[in-house]
Amino acid sequence: MSSSTTLPPPPIKSPHFSLWASPLSPLANFQSSSSLPSSADVVIIGSGFSGASVAYHLLVDPSSSTSSSYYHQNPSLTSSPNKKPRVVMLEARQTCSGASGRNGGHLHPSFTYGAATWATDDDATRNQHLAKIAFDAKNYSTLAALIAQNNIASAQSIFTDGPNNSPSSSLAAGWAVYDTPQEFAQACAVVSAYIQASPEPDHPPIRIYSRDEARKRTGLTNIAGALHCPATPLCGYSLVSWLLMECITKGNLQLHSNTPVRAVTRETPEAVGRDKPLEYVIKTSRGPIKTPVIIFATNAYTGNLVSKSTVSPKAYLDSIKQSVSPEVFARGSSAIVIPPSSQVTVKDYFSSARNVLSSTSSSMQGPAASLNNNPMHIDVEIETRLRTEIYPVRGQVAHYQAPHILTSQHLTAVRPTGVPKLSLVWNDEYLAVVPQRSGDAQGQVDIVFGGCRRFGASKQVGLTDDNSLSNVVSWTLDDYFATRIGVPLQSSEDPVEAMAGSFTRTLVLDDSKEANGSVATTTAVKVQEWTGIMGFTRDERPCVGSLIEDEEEAQAGPRVLVIGGFGGHGMPRIFLSAKALVHRYLRKVDDTEEANSWPLWFPSEYIN
Numbered sequence: 001m002s003s004s005t006t007l008p009p010p011p012i013k014s015p016h017f018s019l020w021a022s023p024l025s026p027l028a029n030f031q032s033s034s035s036l037p038s039s040a041d042v043v044i045i046g047s048g049f050s051g052a053s054v055a056y057h058l059l060v061d062p063s064s065s066t067s068s069s070y071y072h073q074n075p076s077l078t079s080s081p082n083k084k085p086r087v088v089m090l091e092a093r094q095t096c097s098g099a100s101g102r103n104g105g106h107l108h109p110s111f112t113y114g115a116a117t118w119a120t121d122d123d124a125t126r127n128q129h130l131a132k133i134a135f136d137a138k139n140y141s142t143l144a145a146l147i148a149q150n151n152i153a154s155a156q157s158i159f160t161d162g163p164n165n166s167p168s169s170s171l172a173a174g175w176a177v178y179d180t181p182q183e184f185a186q187a188c189a190v191v192s193a194y195i196q197a198s199p200e201p202d203h204p205p206i207r208i209y210s211r212d213e214a215r216k217r218t219g220l221t222n223i224a225g226a227l228h229c230p231a232t233p234l235c236g237y238s239l240v241s242w243l244l245m246e247c248i249t250k251g252n253l254q255l256h257s258n259t260p261v262r263a264v265t266r267e268t269p270e271a272v273g274r275d276k277p278l279e280y281v282i283k284t285s286r287g288p289i290k291t292p293v294i295i296f297a298t299n300a301y302t303g304n305l306v307s308k309s310t311v312s313p314k315a316y317l318d319s320i321k322q323s324v325s326p327e328v329f330a331r332g333s334s335a336i337v338i339p340p341s342s343q344v345t346v347k348d349y350f351s352s353a354r355n356v357l358s359s360t361s362s363s364m365q366g367p368a369a370s371l372n373n374n375p376m377h378i379d380v381e382i383e384t385r386l387r388t389e390i391y392p393v394r395g396q397v398a399h400y401q402a403p404h405i406l407t408s409q410h411l412t413a414v415r416p417t418g419v420p421k422l423s424l425v426w427n428d429e430y431l432a433v434v435p436q437r438s439g440d441a442q443g444q445v446d447i448v449f450g451g452c453r454r455f456g457a458s459k460q461v462g463l464t465d466d467n468s469l470s471n472v473v474s475w476t477l478d479d480y481f482a483t484r485i486g487v488p489l490q491s492s493e494d495p496v497e498a499m500a501g502s503f504t505r506t507l508v509l510d511d512s513k514e515a516n517g518s519v520a521t522t523t524a525v526k527v528q529e530w531t532g533i534m535g536f537t538r539d540e541r542p543c544v545g546s547l548i549e550d551e552e553e554a555q556a557g558p559r560v561l562v563i564g565g566f567g568g569h570g571m572p573r574i575f576l577s578a579k580a581l582v583h584r585y586l587r588k589v590d591d592t593e594e595a596n597s598w599p600l601w602f603p604s605e606y607i608n
């Protein structure tokens, strides 16, 4: 069966600038050659953390045998002299301009998967949660070692206190804090089970602090408890740039930014000749490229390329189109919109969308209309299957700058000496303190604070415009920053005016004390704000694996793989998910007995 569909055309062409992309990577607009090669052994679509991690494990990772013994049944397809696969990466916009280059900047493993239902879960379910926790922790340790061993300066500057520190001494810890005693108790139950199951973890110990101690140590006055756990701010943009540079210099990766994929089709035996292996034809803005192996590392946009087999791509598309946020899309439009309620759930979102779809036909106007005119839509003419839909959800992040004294005073978790850094999460909010990236202002730090999307229209579900902001979320972030972090906000701004879009609010701290006890007035200033598009799944698990039914796969023909749907929690899951994907599908088939199997450490729940 062939499905051909015109989908909403994300990614949009020009996303808003993010802090992490400053300075811009030399790979931002990189194209390995002036014209696309006509063929490749593997084509990766998407240059975020997922795509870069797959490329790295395929081409460079010394612990993976694939870099020298690439899978494929037909050796003639591996035409490069050193037997490394010829890998081409296609990116619609600038390199790493998706979620990976515009996120909240936390490598913050979760040690509390399944907390809400832990008390009633059976042993098998609890073990699945523990497997996911162990996987997060393994990603953390692996990335820590990678960054330290390779002296990845741009990432290391916020990961460690100095270039020569060993990973174990320099690993930062962070905080997960809880609002209510019930949430804290649930978290403690899971983390205690993990500690018991992993008596000698290869990461710093997790410490549990009950209310008073947690308040004292974090400086947060209204929390019920906290976990001090392995976590760190990390610039995903820098890490991805480093991974890609390694792939280009050591693995001859062909990177082509600003090259949107527009269509994916499969050759027919009639067209090619019955005795020739079939390949896919990927049509891009710069011409076609043929390959036997495609990897969709397209995150939030994956749902625009492939869809769960039980839901037609058309219905999926229309649900996204019709359920867009009223705040962003409704002006002047006849489109029916979901009320901007913080109560809208994903289920409501999908069902409302379908109801609307059956009762209304309308065209989008405003920003959506201009997106519609964008030619970056995809025709997929191959049958594919996702375990569950991946759908776009927009997150928003604000960047404040503050004197170091401010964070030291109010976030006592910041190290008293050395480079300040902090990773703090609670509810859906996340706050990172990092040394000022520009490095030109003594004693200043950058504070990146994100979340609060539940206050935005329809929880920002379905939005793919990362060049605009939700003013409601923007204002709520400011308010939370002031009230939750405890920095007094001296602002006469009316919230309504603030929501009109000023980025120059000043948060004034008038009670901070210098080391000598004198009182100083210091301020935090909001510098900029941006949005990014996350890829969520209905079952809240990533989709990693094959997009083709097993029977087809058994014929060892062309391969269509996916890695995506990491939601707002990709940094502690993606790197080793990519390694598992490469191990499972792209190793040379006769390598070891383990070939063609998933590594034991990979959570089976994530398999597509």
Ligand SMILES: Cc1cc2nc3c(=O)[nH]c(=O)nc-3n(C[C@H](O)[C@H](O)[C@H](O)COP(=O)(O)OP(=O)(O)OC[C@H]3O[C@@H](n4cnc5c(N)ncnc54)[C@H](O)[C@@H]3O)c2cc1C
Residues within 6 Å of the ligand: 010, 011, 045, 046, 047, 048, 049, 050, 051, 090, 091, 092, 093, 095, 096, 097, 098, 099, 100, 101, 102, 103, 104, 105, 106, 107, 108, 236, 259, 260, 261, 262, 297, 298, 299, 300, 301, 378, 394, 395, 396, 397, 430, 450, 531, 532, 533, 534, 563, 564, 565, 566, 567, 568, 569, 570, 571, 572, 574
């Ligand atoms: C605002 C925000 C805050 C976040 N904060 C955190 C955090 O603090 N910690 C954490 O762990 N996770 C966080 N996340 C989630 C994390 O950033 C993601 O899980 C991760 O970056 C996903 O990486 P990816 O490579 O799968 O996707 P992306 O980085 O989105 O990469 C996908 C790429 O595919 C490209 N693409 C799509 N369609 C096409 C096409 N047709 N042709 C060519 N290219 C295409 C896109 O342009 C994009 O560059 C956050 C996400 C957002 C948006």
